[in-house]
Amino acid sequence: MGERIYELEHVSYCYKKAVQKANDDISFPIYKGEIIGILGPNGAGKTTLIKQMMGQLAPTSGTIKFQGQDILNDTKHLLKQVAYYSQETFALSFLKVWESLYFTGRLRGLTRNEAKCQTEGILERLDMNEYRHTLLKSLSGGQRRLIGLGTALIGHASIMILDEPTNELDPLKRKLVWEIIQEQNQKGVTIILVTHNILEAEKVVHRVAVINHGKLLAIDHVTKLKERVDQRMRLEVITQDESSLHIQEQLGVFGEIERMEDTKFRILIEKKQVASAIESIQDDRFNIRQFSLLPPSLEDVYSKIHEQKVGEWL
Numbered sequence: 001m002g003e004r005i006y007e008l009e010h011v012s013y014c015y016k017k018a019v020q021k022a023n024d025d026i027s028f029p030i031y032k033g034e035i036i037g038i039l040g041p042n043g044a045g046k047t048t049l050i051k052q053m054m055g056q057l058a059p060t061s062g063t064i065k066f067q068g069q070d071i072l073n074d075t076k077h078l079l080k081q082v083a084y085y086s087q088e089t090f091a092l093s094f095l096k097v098w099e100s101l102y103f104t105g106r107l108r109g110l111t112r113n114e115a116k117c118q119t120e121g122i123l124e125r126l127d128m129n130e131y132r133h134t135l136l137k138s139l140s141g142g143q144r145r146l147i148g149l150g151t152a153l154i155g156h157a158s159i160m161i162l163d164e165p166t167n168e169l170d171p172l173k174r175k176l177v178w179e180i181i182q183e184q185n186q187k188g189v190t191i192i193l194v195t196h197n198i199l200e201a202e203k204v205v206h207r208v209a210v211i212n213h214g215k216l217l218a219i220d221h222v223t224k225l226k227e228r229v230d231q232r233m234r235l236e237v238i239t240q241d242e243s244s245l246h247i248q249e250q251l252g253v254f255g256e257i258e259r260m261e262d263t264k265f266r267i268l269i270e271k272k273q274v275a276s277a278i279e280s281i282q283d284d285r286f287n288i289r290q291f292s293l294l295p296p297s298l299e300d301v302y303s304k305i306h307e308q309k310v311g312e313w314l
């Protein structure tokens with residue numbers, strides 16, 4: 001699997017006065033050059049884990065090694081190599097957009113010229129040139145997030161930790177961010193990504209770690225995880241309003257059916273029956289407005305993992 005950049009060994013964290021641990025005995029490695037997604041519901045412990053990986057919180061127990069050394073022994077070494085995109089950008093609120101990028105670059109050791117040049121490149125790439133003199137606090141939530149990503153990009157760190165980089169972004173900006181993440185990875189940057197956007201993340205991440213209630217529930221390559229869920233194809237159909245009342249029974253003959261919304265159904269179909277099912281549903285009596293055929297997805301994996309007992313997917 002290659003060089004281990006991070007090694008988490010039995011990492012736990014308990015906030016003062018908290019009843020439950022925010023992280024509970026988490027162990028896994030992160031490899032050089034990968035994009036690893038850390039998934040889990042609200043309050044699962046993802047941000048706490050990342051703050052520990054940045055040396056901002058010391059584990060209550062367990063160890064986090066960065067390039068073989070306990071990170072708490074040398075956080076300066078870590079900070080030179082890891083760019084962290086946090087959900088909180090308060091510290092930069094009173095800077096202008098260009099200043100937030102330029103000074104972050106200077107803090108990462110860039111010369112004036114390098115910082116200036118990279119600031120220009122990033123403003124261009126993020127399509128934020130027209131806001132260069134605006135204070136960060138006066139930007140919209142999504143625009144602030146983009147500049148937050150910009151501050152992670154400047155200085156060419158070899159590892160990027162991104163906490164919810166697509167939150168609050170419109171579809172085109174989300175697409176841009178996923179493209180930038182892939183571009184960075186192709187240049188050799190290791191990317192650790194926290195996101196709730198499983199559908200979109202699936203297209204870029206190599207491995208995922210799923211956590212809930214502070215515990216690691218699963219960690220593996222996306223393809224390996226997908227092999228462990230129901231392999232039937234998902235045929236999703238949207239019917240015309242008037243036919244939807246009886247349609248469930250009729251469509252049910254093709255496979256296991258689930259009503260997702262009033263006129264939207266999902267049928268699990270054996271691969272060999274897909275062709276005949278698609279031909280049949282086009283008959284007028286089904287009144288189908290739209291259909292799509294999907295293989296098992298990371299979202300299916302995610303749902304399944306949460307239905308099962310802790311430890312069953314490890």
Ligand SMILES: Nc1ncnc2c1ncn2[C@@H]1O[C@H](COP(=O)(O)OP(=O)(O)OP(=O)(O)O)[C@@H](O)[C@H]1O
Pocket residue numbers: 015016018022040041042043044045046047048049
């Ligand atoms: N500063 C804090 N003091 C006390 N408890 C905290 C603090 N920050 C987080 N917690 C608690 O720790 C647990 C994990 O929180 P964390 O922010 O790590 O979750 P998360 O997975 O990042 O959630 P989200 O997806 O909502 O951002 C939660 O129960 C949360 O209430």
